[in-house]
Amino acid sequence: MNRRLVLVAYLLVGLVALAVLAIIPGGEREEFDVAHEFELQPIVELPSIGPVDLSINKAVVYLWVTTAILVVLAVVIARSIKPVPSRFQYMMETIYDLARNGIVGSVMKSGQVTWFPYIAGAFFFVLVSNLIGLVPLPFAEHNQFGFYAATANLYVTLALALCTFLFTHYAGIRKNGFFRYFAGWAPSSAPPVLRQLILVIHAVSEAFRLVSLSVRLFANMLAGHAILGVFFAMALIFQSYLAALALQMGSVLIYLFEIFVAFIQAFIFAILSAVYIGGALDQEH
Amino acid sequence: MDAESAKLLAAGISMGVGSLGPALGLGMLISKALESIARQPEVSGDIRTNMFIGIGVTEAVALYAFVIALILIFVA
Numbered sequence: 001m002n003r004r005l006v007l008v009a010y011l012l013v014g015l016v017a018l019a020v021l022a023i024i025p026g027g028e029r030e031e032f033d034v035a036h037e038f039e040l041q042p043i044v045e046l047p048s049i050g051p052v053d054l055s056i057n058k059a060v061v062y063l064w065v066t067t068a069i070l071v072v073l074a075v076v077i078a079r080s081i082k083p084v085p086s087r088f089q090y091m092m093e094t095i096y097d098l099a100r101n102g103i104v105g106s107v108m109k110s111g112q113v114t115w116f117p118y119i120a121g122a123f124f125f126v127l128v129s130n131l132i133g134l135v136p137l138p139f140a141e142h143n144q145f146g147f148y149a150a151t152a153n154l155y156v157t158l159a160l161a162l163c164t165f166l167f168t169h170y171a172g173i174r175k176n177g178f179f180r181y182f183a184g185w186a187p188s189s190a191p192p193v194l195r196q197l198i199l200v201i202h203a204v205s206e207a208f209r210l211v212s213l214s215v216r217l218f219a220n221m222l223a224g225h226a227i228l229g230v231f232f233a234m235a236l237i238f239q240s241y242l243a244a245l246a247l248q249m250g251s252v253l254i255y256l257f258e259i260f261v262a263f264i265q266a267f268i269f270a271i272l273s274a275v276y277i278g279g280a281l282d283q284e285h
Numbered sequence: 286m287d288a289e290s291a292k293l294l295a296a297g298i299s300m301g302v303g304s305l306g307p308a309l310g311l312g313m314l315i316s317k318a319l320e321s322i323a324r325q326p327e328v329s330g331d332i333r334t335n336m337f338i339g340i341g342v343t344e345a346v347a348l349y350a351f352v353i354a355l356i357l358i359f360v361a
Contacts, residue, residue: 102330102334103334106330106331106334107334212342212345215345215348215349215352216341216344216345216348219348219351219352220344220348222355223351264337264340267337268337268338268340268341271334271337271338271341272338272341275338
């Protein structure tokens with residue numbers, strides 16, 4: 001009986017709070033534009049060399065933070081390896097095992113030892129870069145806290161995809177020889193005219209791998225951050241605390257989903273890199 | 286209709302229609318993968334890996350539409 005009364009009291013307090021929230025008008029509408037969050041203003045102005053602008057902006061700082069986290073993590077773990085793993089070491093071993101057996105081991109037929117460092121490096125870099133994008137860091141305008149991910153920038157993901165692209169052909173040429181590698185793009189049993197056509201189609205598909213690999217990561221992170229930004233700014237957009245409260249619950253769900261997406265995108269980037277490099281090493285024809 | 290509203294409309298349509306195909310494809314892909322995992326749980330690791338590769342490739346189609354929508358809104 002007593003517990004029921006307490007429950008009813010809680011319910012009443014909650015309802016009153018909701019009613020009050022519905023009555024109070026929301027905050028003054030400030031100018032809010034999600035696209036503004038992704039503009040890159042230089043933090044430190046540096047002279048540009050030719051067409052290359054060397055100014056330090058948000059994306060550069062995020063890349064530095066990612067690198068620093070990875071280096072510190074690697075050094076700390078390498079120094080403190082024990083036969084009986086601590087909880088932290090066990091977690092890192094699980095992720096390492098995912099990169100080693102889940103990505104490289106399950107996709108590549110040969111060259112696993114040679115190409116594991118690159119693929120694991122790309123995996124960890126994209127993973128950490130995606131995850132720190134979900135932590136508010138004070139690099140937004142006027143040193144405000146804001147969400148940004150280096151991988152939500154097309155140039156960063158394009159550079160990463162270019163690494164995979166170059167390494168794919170480097171691996172294929174080194175293993176098979178220059179002419180044998182490019183001849184291996186089309187089956188040798190096909191008639192000559194058809195073979196040339198297949199070569200052209202294969203070359204186009206190789207070029208589109210570069211586009212899809214970079215745009216996939218970029219668009220996923222950009223879309224995720226844009227949705228998060230819109231949900232967080234709901235109080236400004238709807239000018240009502242009630243709507244804001246309801247939508248904040250949605251934003252928690254989206255935040256959790258974004259953590260999942262950060263993992264999945266790093267996994268997909270690494271596994272597609274492994275597929276491409278493995279395909280160049282072991283040509284089917 | 287002026288150019289600005291046509292742009293916004295085109296962006297919305299490209300996102301909506303462009304995500305239709307990938308959504309159907311993802312549904313088919315994942316349901317088939319789950320079916321085969323249920324049928325042969327001992328190779329679930331391989332199936333999951335290949336499912337993620339397929340998801341990555343299928344999803345890219347929707348993301349092209351997303352990028353075109355962004356270009357329509359912010360660049361064009």
